[in-house]
Amino acid sequence: MTSSEEKHKMLQKLSSAKLGISILFGNTNITLRDFLDLKEGDVVRLDNSVEDNLIVCVNKEKKFFGRPGMVKNKLAVRVVDSYYEKDDIM
Numbered sequence: 001m002t003s004s005e006e007k008h009k010m011l012q013k014l015s016s017a018k019l020g021i022s023i024l025f026g027n028t029n030i031t032l033r034d035f036l037d038l039k040e041g042d043v044v045r046l047d048n049s050v051e052d053n054l055i056v057c058v059n060k061e062k063k064f065f066g067r068p069g070m071v072k073n074k075l076a077v078r079v080v081d082s083y084y085e086k087d088d089i090m
Helices: 004-014 032-036
Strands: 021-024 054-058 061-071 074-082
Touching: 021 061, 054 074
Parallel strands: none
Antiparallel strands: 021 054, 054 061, 061 074
């Protein structure tokens, strides 16, 4: 158990920590030629459905499931569940 003061100090130190956050929208296979020919407005078909949760990565590790949305006219992701390695099997 940690004291309230120790917890507060720990949170202060962590508040300035930088984390890399990325969202996986899906996967696809395309040829190198198709990749090089991509231009604005092209559509790339992914392997998941629009109803599927997105995978939220923290420092390149899968950590959460999320749903896309908007907050004050900015893109956002709402975390809906934790990600476990067993989820890769499904």
